[in-house]
Amino acid sequence: xxxxxxxxxxxxxxxxxxxxxxxxxxxxxxxxxxxxxxxxxxxxxxxxxxxxxxxxxxxxxxxxxxxxxxxxxxxxxxxxxxxxxxxxxxxxxxxxxxxxxxxxxxxxxxxxxxxxxxxxxxxxxxxxxxxxxxxxxxxxxxxxxxxxxxxxxxxxxxxxxxxxxxxxxxxxxxxxxxxxxxxxxxxxxxxxxxxxxxxxxxxxxxxxxxxxxxxxxxxxxxxxxxxxxxxxxxxxxxxxxxxxxxxxxxxxxxxxxxxxxxxxxxxxxxxxxxxxxxxxxxxxxxxxxxxxxxxxxxxxxxxxxxxxxxxxxxxxxxxxxxxxxxxxxxxxxxxxxxxxxxxxxxxxxxxxxxxxxxxxxxxxxxxxxxxxxxxxxxxxxxxxxxxxxxxxxxxxxxxxxxxxxxxxxxxxxxxxxxxxxxxxxxxxxxxxxxxxxxxxxxxxxxxxxxxxxxxxxxxxxxxxxxxxxxxxxxxxxxxxxxxxxxxxxxxxxxxxxxxxxxxxxxxxxxxxxxxxxxxxxxxxxxxxxxxxxxxxxxxxxxxxxxxxxxxxxxxxxxxxxxxxxxxxxxxxxxxxxxxxxxxxxxxxxxxxxxxxxxxxxxxxxxxxxxxxxxxxxx
Numbered sequence: 111x112x113x114x115x116x117x118x119x120x121x122x123x124x125x126x127x128x129x130x131x132x133x134x135x136x137x138x139x140x141x142x143x144x145x146x147x148x149x150x151x152x153x154x155x156x157x158x159x160x161x162x163x164x165x166x167x168x169x170x171x172x173x174x175x176x177x178x179x180x181x182x183x184x185x186x187x188x189x190x191x192x193x194x195x196x197x198x199x200x201x202x203x204x205x206x207x208x209x210x211x212x213x214x215x216x217x218x219x220x221x222x223x224x225x226x227x228x229x230x231x232x233x234x235x236x237x238x239x240x241x242x243x244x245x246x247x248x249x250x251x252x253x254x255x256x257x258x259x260x261x262x263x264x265x266x267x268x269x270x271x272x273x274x275x276x277x278x279x280x281x282x283x284x285x286x287x288x289x290x291x292x293x294x295x296x297x298x299x300x301x302x303x304x305x306x307x308x309x310x311x312x313x314x315x316x317x318x319x320x321x322x323x324x325x326x327x328x329x330x331x332x333x334x335x336x337x338x339x340x341x342x343x344x345x346x347x348x349x350x351x352x353x354x355x356x357x358x359x360x361x362x363x364x365x366x367x368x369x370x371x372x373x374x375x376x377x378x379x380x381x382x383x384x385x386x387x388x389x390x391x392x393x394x395x396x397x398x399x400x401x402x403x404x405x406x407x408x409x410x411x412x413x414x415x416x417x418x419x420x421x422x423x424x425x426x427x428x429x430x431x432x433x434x435x436x437x438x439x440x441x442x443x444x445x446x447x448x449x450x451x452x453x454x455x456x457x458x459x460x461x462x463x464x465x466x467x468x469x470x471x472x473x474x475x476x477x478x479x480x481x482x483x484x485x486x487x488x489x490x491x492x493x494x495x496x497x498x499x500x501x502x503x504x505x506x507x508x509x510x511x512x513x514x515x516x517x518x519x520x521x522x523x524x525x526x527x528x529x530x531x532x533x534x535x536x537x538x539x540x541x542x543x544x545x546x547x548x549x550x551x552x553x554x555x556x557x558x559x560x561x562x563x564x565x566x567x568x569x570x571x572x573x574x575x576x577x578x579x580x581x582x583x584x585x586x587x588x589x590x591x592x593x594x595x596x597x598x599x600x601x602x603x604x605x606x607x608x609x610x611x612x613x614x615x616x617x618x619x620x621x622x623x624x625x626x627x628x629x630x631x632x633x634x635x636x637x638x639x640x641x642x643x644x645x646x647x648x649x650x651x652x653x654x655x656x657x658x659x660x661x662x663x664x665x666x667x668x669x670x671x672x673x674x675x676x677x678x679x680x681x682x683x684x685x686x687x688x689x690x691x692x693x694x695x696x697x698x699x700x701x702x703x704x705x706x707x708x709x710x711x712x713x714x715x716x717x718x719x720x721x722x723x724x725x726x727x728x
Contacts, residue, residue: 189254190383192460197388199470202247204395204547205453206478209289210446212544213515215482216489218438220422223429228483230430230439235479238658239443241650242619244471244643245631246449249622250458251467252634256559257452261621268621270702272559274614275452277695279556281606282451283549283583285599287376288590289513290545291368293538295346296521298368300534307341308525314344322500338522343676346517352594355601355684359593366591369584376549377580380557381573384460387550394543394550401540402481402488408533409491412523418494421504422486437665440658441612446478450615451607452555459558464638489515492523499526513599516541553579600675605688609666610696616659617699623651 192198219227253260258272299306306312310319320334343349352359379390409415429435448454458467490504496519497504507519524533557576561568568575590598622631628648636642673680673688 190385190460191462192384192388198457198461199474200391200395201388201457202474203477204391205551206446206448206474207481208548209541209544211482212485213512215442216486217515218442219486222435222438223426225423226425226427226429227435227439230436231443234440234443237650237654238440239447240471240475241647241655242449242615243447243475244468245622245651246454247458247467247471248635250455251461251465252638254459256459256562257455257555258559258563260455265621265625267703267706270699271614271618273698274695276556276559278607278611279451279552281602282552284586285590285602287369287372287549288587288595288599290372290542291365292346292517293541293545294368294372295365297538297542300531300538305525305530305534307338307521310337315340336522338525339518342517347596348593349596354678355594355597358595361588361591362593369587369591373580373584377576379550380553381576383572391547394547397543398540401536402484404536405488409488412491412495414494414498415491416494417497417504418490419487422490437662440662444612446482447475450611450618451552452559453551456555456558466639468639492520496523597675597678601684601688604673605692608692609663610692612659612663613696616656616663619651619656628652
């Protein structure tokens with residue numbers, strides 16, 4: 111008969127438990143021995159020696175490779191592994207460092223007290239973001255499976271979390287790749303002697319177009335529009351051809367081609383798994399740092415750059431008494447590091463079992479936060495230069511946020527630098543690579559989750575499945591390519607992955623820490639790393655991180671400012687649609703819980719006592 115070695119697992123073999131049944135493959139409770147099933151009979155054999163914790167347990171990684179139990183559950187099909195450790199690290203960094211680091215952090219920082227904002231930001235990172243980042247890497251590496259089937263081993267009744275993560279991943283792919291397509295359009299347009307957004311002498315410009323660079327006695331009014339703004343709104347988006355969400359107009363065919371090219375690159379980067387994506391990230395994850403360094407040096411040499419830096423970092427200590435500042439700090443760190451999207455689970459699942467994910471979590475988190483901080487200098491040196499040229503305050507220039515900061519404000523400054531074509535090309539190339547990394551991670555999370563959930567159907571068919579997923583994402587993005595597509599992008603950005611992803615992370619943390627059990631999880635980490643997580647990490651996982659997430663979710667729901675884009679006020683019905691989009695992913699969690707409870711044989715009282723099939727239990 112087939113030989114099956116059953117290793118002790120804290121879930122089915124609690125220390126000090128009573129003897130179990132002797133049928134082959136069933137759980138036994140003797141932690142000091144392993145059982146082998148041969149020919150339908152059970153035989154004892156010594157277990158591998160458990161890993162021993164070093165004297166500095168919980169404070170630093172063990173210097174040597176630990177020994178101990180392997181992860182639960184045999185792999186039916188051989189699982190891919192990262193070719194090199196750096197492939198994994200660059201993939202994680204590439205996912206975490208995205209366009210939001212460049213456009214969102216600088217704006218949030220100066221809006222919430224400048225240098226004073228770094229205090230709540232750091233505290234939220236230490237007590238909230240980094241512990242959850244570490245938790246997801248450890249979960250993925252130990253269980254070596256995606257975001258859907260992993261719940262069979264943690265707490266099956268919470269399996270709806272995995273489906274919610276995949277739906278959110280699809281919503282993000284519907285709009286995020288369109289933003290990369292805009293960057294590709296700019297990249298193509300930059301290959302010209304004179305950048306097309308450098309003057310008001312183009313067919314798409316209006317009488318309100320005002321070019322103040324290199325000219326004197328130019329009056330800037332509330333109706334004035336820069337050449338860069340009109341290029342973005344009237345040439346790239348052609349938003350003047352749309353009257354709002356109820357009439358978005360036709361599809362912009364140039365953007366359609368750009369998006370098709372983006373998805374083609376994504377497909378051929380993901381179709382073979384981590385073997386191909388792990389090589390692509392050596393370019394897409396490292397190039398942005400070279401470009402940021404070049405842009406920082408250039409920005410620091412511009413007149414008025416110091417004004418931008420002072421405005422960026424000048425502390426406003428009174429802001430720390432404002433609750434909204436702390437909410438913004440927590441939201442920024444959670445969205446930046448990206449726990450809850452299933453990406454860290456998926457990427458870590460291709461690691462070797464004894465990989466030091468503790469060190470990986472610390473390194474990649476620090477790199478991510480420092481990148482955000484560095485991006486602030488890159489952006490604000492240029493904003494200071496623009497304020498100098500306009501003869502206004504930096505605050506008046508820095509009103510743009512989100513994509514407008516990258517597609518209007520920064521290109522406007524680049525257009526008036528010496529060597530503008532070169533700087534425009536590398537800037538938009540950086541934006542494309544920043545976006546692609548995050549797309550790789552987001553879609554890999556969906557691919558890994560679904561393929562691990564249905565291996566009997568999808569095993570050996572990854573190329574076909576990825577093609578189907580990319581096709582769905584492309585078709586789902588078509589509404590964002592219309593003349594009013596920017597309105598759709600804003601709606602999906604606000605509701606597709608807003609409160610819903612934070613609520614998913616909250617439930618994920620509760621399920622692991624409270625239901626699966628912090629001691630079980632600590633035992634898993636010890637099996638991989640040779641040491642148990644310290645008290646700090648346990649307290650964060652059990653209490654601090656869930657409290658912070660609950661605080662953010664409640665604050666976000668209670669404080670919903672009006673949704674606007676340019677001069678367009680979103681109608682009430684569109685806000686209702688947005689709430690439905692957000693709820694459509696989260697609703698998977700309670701639906702699956704009800705499904706499991708209804709279809710599990712026996713009464714609820716019997717199930718709770720362990721009578722009958724209790725596969726839903728944790």
